[in-house]
Amino acid sequence: MAQVTVTINGRSYPVACGAGEEERIRSLAEYVDKKVATFARDAGGVGETRLLVLASLMLADELAEASEALRRLRRAPPASPEPSAERALAAGIENLAARVEAIAERLEASQVSS
Numbered sequence: 001m002a003q004v005t006v007t008i009n010g011r012s013y014p015v016a017c018g019a020g021e022e023e024r025i026r027s028l029a030e031y032v033d034k035k036v037a038t039f040a041r042d043a044g045g046v047g048e049t050r051l052l053v054l055a056s057l058m059l060a061d062e063l064a065e066a067s068e069a070l071r072r073l074r075r076a077p078p079a080s081p082e083p084s085a086e087r088a089l090a091a092g093i094e095n096l097a098a099r100v101e102a103i104a105e106r107l108e109a110s111q112v113s114s
Contacts, residue, residue: 009036009048016106028103035059063100066093 004022005012006029017025035055039046043054070093073086 006033008033009040009051011048015103017103024099025103028099032059059100063097067097070094 001016002019002022003014003016004025005014006026007013008029013029015025015029032055035058036051039051039054039058043051046054070090073090
């Protein structure tokens with residue numbers, strides 16, 4: 001199993017990941033760091049824990065919206081055979097949800113072992 005160190009809000013965190021997933025984890029961490037930075041800028045002097053909670057809630061909201069969009073796509077009767085672009089979008093959303101869940105599990109596991 002590979003390990004990558006990510007930086008969020010100026011703090012480094014080691015994260016275990018599958019071989020070859022290092023760049024993806026770094027990219028996701030950069031996205032989370034940008035969310036945290038936005039909250040830090042907008043909210044002022046709140047603590048790091050609160051910043052991470054706010055960023056986590058925002059990311060969970062984004063994931064929930066994407067999941068709901070996927071459910072709506074699946075429920076809607078197609079006007080014509082489903083275009084390949086919609087199938088690709090649905091597959092991408094499912095893949096994203098699975099990756100976020102896997103990363104969250106690894107983060108929880110690495111925090112428990114720290």
